[in-house]
Amino acid sequence: MSASDVGVVVTDPPRADEASVKELARFGVATVHEAQRRTGLLAPRLRPIYSGARIAGTAVTVSVPPGDNWMIHVAVEQCRAGDVLVVAPTTRSEAGYFGELLATSLVARGVLGLVIDAGCRDVAELTDLGFPVWSRCVSAFGTVKESLGSVNTPITCAGQLVRPGDAIVADDDGVVVVPLADVPDVASAAAAREDKEARTRTRYRSGELGLDVAGMRERLRDKGLRYIEATEDKR
Amino acid sequence: MSASDVGVVVTDPPRADEASVKELARFGVATVHEAQRRTGLLAPRLRPIYSGARIAGTAVTVSVPPGDNWMIHVAVEQCRAGDVLVVAPTTRSEAGYFGELLATSLVARGVLGLVIDAGCRDVAELTDLGFPVWSRCVSAFGTVKESLGSVNTPITCAGQLVRPGDAIVADDDGVVVVPLADVPDVASAAAAREDKEARTRTRYRSGELGLDVAGMRERLRDKGLRYIEATEDKR
Amino acid sequence: MSASDVGVVVTDPPRADEASVKELARFGVATVHEAQRRTGLLAPRLRPIYSGARIAGTAVTVSVPPGDNWMIHVAVEQCRAGDVLVVAPTTRSEAGYFGELLATSLVARGVLGLVIDAGCRDVAELTDLGFPVWSRCVSAFGTVKESLGSVNTPITCAGQLVRPGDAIVADDDGVVVVPLADVPDVASAAAAREDKEARTRTRYRSGELGLDVAGMRERLRDKGLRYIEATEDKR
């Protein structure tokens, strides 16, 4: 967020193509991250509040001051079905910016989940509600409504640049962002990767080794790998 | 713990009013914390060892040396039904101070749970037993029984002052302490807050926005909030 | 790992006695750790990706460069039924070294689980597969296959020295290593400890106090423990 973005709400930004985003939902975070050349993964400090959720949607971005959740209320109005709210404080905060009331409001609009590099509360209620949240921590500490931030401007969340309309995929492995323009290509690459992994899985299940399936032995030998028989004093 | 408190056990301290403490049990940590003006929340590093527990009881406080759990055995005798044990080491420790045997002893006395700013072990057994623990970490590292601490003196646990007899509320969102004398007022304030939230929840569910329910639009405009239509190059 | 170990695979190292290792599986990590005089516990930052697993097996050790999982593929071939893979990067890394494909390969060989002082991914799939992993974090960040490490040389994992063939016990409380030669003695000591704890548990359940069961009162008094009745101004 640059100085000129403070206090700005960008309305109706372009979103990644809905059909392609839905395709991404078939794949996990790990596959999508690999499919876009190991880019876009948010820091692993973001963890889901409950296991088993997997979502893919389009980002509505929110930049919030530390300990102040006012802009999340502003952002709700900018959300539509299929969106994922992505929230980043301008400096480290472990306050509980988000709870069951805001989730109720987002569910009413068809929002799929929340990604926040700060705290979240009411986790028992959010779990009952089936509204998934990926957060830095669980924290009941309350926030104020005093200062402006921004909605739908580019933000940095957990170490990654997220722009409004980018695709967000999140599951038990974490959260990955796919730039709006790359979504169709990444979806194709993920599908190709998944096909290849299915074949490898079958071979591994039958006892074949990665050394052979992927033909690694020669390159390992060239790098100098040596096999030595164990002896008692080698331990 | 001040120097003169080392080696002291205070017996039978006054406890917060039982009826009011029971009322607190109806509300979550987040609500109680808000009801007492955002005070009393222990640091979010304390996490429950399993999900779904919610307790409210009166604190028996224990100050322990690093890596030494002797005083917890001393504290057991000071506990009665409805109490919550609150344990803080005098310096950071990740040892496993508490396990299934001590829990068995506390269950026999009607103690509701444990809050400890250090490690806990036997988490599988504690889960089976249904004895909830909020701890800094899970750690099997053993402790010794060599040095004295104190029981039922004021302690600092995870950043908050806890005095014996204060009310402790703990759930999936964390742990909050309510000073003994404030318990009835906080219970009333929490009930009022819950009523208000129920009304808000209904309105949110039907699609109303916080911006309108809480009348935020004017104040946001006064602070300078601007709405800008998205353009391609704004991304 | 010393300089001369880089690029080395030690084949068929001696393993701890199978019968004794199986006995260890009856006890939890906490009991085994106590039974060997509070040694061998890996740092509590290693956490299971799902609750409820308990394993005991023999270590196949892997030293890996940061962000490079090539040697894990090399290690798979060195594993046999009853082994546990133990992986440590040479410097701190939060990359996701391990996922469902490698697990499929290990399951096919009868490997019991993985201990890794780095990241792991595909946690939903690993949970479905019933392959337990104790890791530093969950991270989808991908790794490369560029540099050599070592297999079955002594490594330091989460602060403990692990040699190939040592026994590894892991459960919800963490991970403990038992040196190969100590396994039978530790198994006996753990059994003796468990028997004693069973008797203590029965007494605690009936309301007896640790102070009396373990005869602590006299030593506490000698150390200077004082009991003081609470007064209003003592709070």
Add this chain to the structure above:
Amino acid sequence: MSASDVGVVVTDPPRADEASVKELARFGVATVHEAQRRTGLLAPRLRPIYSGARIAGTAVTVSVPPGDNWMIHVAVEQCRAGDVLVVAPTTRSEAGYFGELLATSLVARGVLGLVIDAGCRDVAELTDLGFPVWSRCVSAFGTVKESLGSVNTPITCAGQLVRPGDAIVADDDGVVVVPLADVPDVASAAAAREDKEARTRTRYRSGELGLDVAGMRERLRDKGLRYIEATEDKR
């Protein structure tokens, strides 16, 4: 860094206006950060390797794989006098990416310093050389030269978006980025702020209070601030 940026070097990007950047050098990080409405501050985990340096220059950005410093060598060629190198790994890394040899090369080109969200080594030599570095940690751990990253594409460094050519100001208080287009305005705002602070400083030195200088008393009273005389039992 998005997928399409891996392996890209953007040559000769526009830089922030040199005269304005030089003006920024007169002010500290704290003042510049305030002057752009509290935006742009990199996370405080970045610390200078020695005290007393203050620089302001234009960013050459580098995205590097974990544990791989190859792209820094590529970036050197893109640097010119007055630049500051800004390096971010794609996932958390504590390797020592940068040392005295690379610094020698940068000094030869007139580069002012380095900002890196990873490790740096040779700190004694860098101090002697007078080449300032702000890093996440000091670490001698070596890096490899195996994988591509990018140079002069937008990156996220310590939680902030940095684009090539943006102004970077760094001193003992940390590091702040000023977007290229905002530099002249921020320089003016910083100058105005500094003037105002000079007047305040004079008044504070003579014993006047902020309460009076900034006229806070009335607003504090409106918020409900109460003054209570101390009594013995109030402690």
Add this chain to the structure above:
Amino acid sequence: MSASDVGVVVTDPPRADEASVKELARFGVATVHEAQRRTGLLAPRLRPIYSGARIAGTAVTVSVPPGDNWMIHVAVEQCRAGDVLVVAPTTRSEAGYFGELLATSLVARGVLGLVIDAGCRDVAELTDLGFPVWSRCVSAFGTVKESLGSVNTPITCAGQLVRPGDAIVADDDGVVVVPLADVPDVASAAAAREDKEARTRTRYRSGELGLDVAGMRERLRDKGLRYIEATEDKR
């Protein structure tokens, strides 16, 4: 800070005896901490912004909301010569609450230094001014002036209870609090300890061992210490 303390300033609280506090200034933090039976040490995350300062004074306590330094301005008025300002946020914050302007104001009143479990900025200027600060981090991130806290009520700072008027000793080893009433006794105990250490130092300098000076050999043998000659295969 309990709910009823929010918005309260306690004026003119009793302070620890000036002569005794001055005596404490002769001793380091380590000695004072030992002299009061290893109690009162603030968490080691508080570090001095420059080396070589040692102060002892009386606490003026400030509880501040996260990211809001308004109450520090309120607190300045409550300070007098010989005081030390002790500031704790109600939840974790890494904002830069304090800088050179506030220090100028405190210096004008004879305040000796600042202890803050949050961020501090302008460290170059504070060093030039000779105003020592012990802080959680250095951070230029700005704060707001929107919400009330309290001044001169009991607070928890870096894990220790600090009451207004308690003695604070701080040096390169950290910060220790001595409860008001204990100051004379702790000063005497520290003096006695220092005398004993001086005698020990002389003996150590001449080559005597702690094993003999403190007569540890017998107790070590009783605990079971064994000496074993090194053999090649013992390594």
Add this chain to the structure above:
Amino acid sequence: MSASDVGVVVTDPPRADEASVKELARFGVATVHEAQRRTGLLAPRLRPIYSGARIAGTAVTVSVPPGDNWMIHVAVEQCRAGDVLVVAPTTRSEAGYFGELLATSLVARGVLGLVIDAGCRDVAELTDLGFPVWSRCVSAFGTVKESLGSVNTPITCAGQLVRPGDAIVADDDGVVVVPLADVPDVASAAAAREDKEARTRTRYRSGELGLDVAGMRERLRDKGLRYIEATEDKR
């Protein structure tokens, strides 16, 4: 430390060759670490208490219980001129195990410095004394003398295996261990590396690029590196 090592002191272990160790002292930690193929570096959390020291000596190893420094007194007797004391607690501890009195005793025996994965205190006095310490933190928190550990058995310190008699090199960049048997080879390799770096430094100083000096351009092109001219909308 395995169970059978608790309570053991190994006397007079073999030490790395004195002449070779002295040679290592010429090189920094970074060079030695590279010279032994990037192995042996202790975790970067170990930092020197003051800048500018560089030592190389032979390890006397100490395994200590958490918060108990008794074994350090036992270890002093096992030290001789040219040794470096290396101390690791069996579980994480931030207590202040070591201060000026123990340093006085070690200086009297010609010990070069201390490496400890825990806290150290009296840093002002240690600095005056010129006795360098690399520690996890500075902490005045006192320790007890109650439980046994071991001296001169293999230990894990900050993630690396250290055996008695191994060479330890420490400077502003951290700490590296060189296995006893590898010392002469590592010293030669370090000398060769330093010579090569000297030649590179000269070329860098004159403006040559690493891209050319190390002939990287072709391999970068083969990996797919592309140069793109900046355009306004590329930012």
